Amino acid sequence: MQRSWRLDADKLTFIICLPISSHIIAPLPNGKDDTTHQYITIKPSTYDNHDTMLGDINLFLTPLEQDMEAADINSFAFALPSNQIPLVGEIELMIALSKNQSRGFGHTSLLTFLLYIGTHESEIVESYLKDNSSDFGQLKGPSLSSPSSSDLQLSYLRARISATNVRSIALFKKVGFELVSEEPNYFGELEMRLQREGWGSKNIKSLFKETGIEETEWTEIRYE
Numbered sequence: 001m002q003r004s005w006r007l008d009a010d011k012l013t014f015i016i017c018l019p020i021s022s023h024i025i026a027p028l029p030n031g032k033d034d035t036t037h038q039y040i041t042i043k044p045s046t047y048d049n050h051d052t053m054l055g056d057i058n059l060f061l062t063p064l065e066q067d068m069e070a071a072d073i074n075s076f077a078f079a080l081p082s083n084q085i086p087l088v089g090e091i092e093l094m095i096a097l098s099k100n101q102s103r104g105f106g107h108t109s110l111l112t113f114l115l116y117i118g119t120h121e122s123e124i125v126e127s128y129l130k131d132n133s134s135d136f137g138q139l140k141g142p143s144l145s146s147p148s149s150s151d152l153q154l155s156y157l158r159a160r161i162s163a164t165n166v167r168s169i170a171l172f173k174k175v176g177f178e179l180v181s182e183e184p185n186y187f188g189e190l191e192m193r194l195q196r197e198g199w200g201s202k203n204i205k206s207l208f209k210e211t212g213i214e215e216t217e218w219t220e221i222r223y224e
Helices: 002-007 070-079 105-136 166-174 201-210
Strands: 011-017 053-063 087-095 156-162 189-194
Touching: 011 105, 053 105, 087 105, 105 166, 105 201, 156 166, 166 189
Parallel strands: 087 156
Antiparallel strands: 011 053, 053 087, 156 189
């Protein structure tokens, strides 16, 4: 199962851990006069051990709802830009222990994840299409006819949250997600959506600044 979660192209999972000291992830110059940098590599079980783990955040990719009428789905697909796939990304976020909730970990993790999705969106979608193109069935559209664009995009992001989970609903609203309906579904969940501009780099960095986090205070690091 762990191998499946690591390799499957229809899901993306990150473990949320306590923040790492900035000096550990700072880029190191390769040489005295060298402007390139060699980045620190994080080893498993050093900063992601049991004592530092807070929860996880996931992205699940699925084609547009199959319970829509075929004609409506195809109309929607053909209305999309040529590089936009009729594919939805669903986000799930969990901070496990109550002592770590309401401390900003979920908010920061969600913003960081949205920034990651925006930065690597084309790679994420392309990987999905390589393994799951048959999932679209009879669905057609410009993006599915020639999915070789270097700028492939999702249609939108969503979250499904228990109608009684007031804190999570407020958290997703805080970063721009909007309720599709005030009425919960059969499972007692409310669906919230974030449209494309919501996870653009400029918008996410602006939201970071509102929390007091500057652009220079986050970075991607190697994990081997």
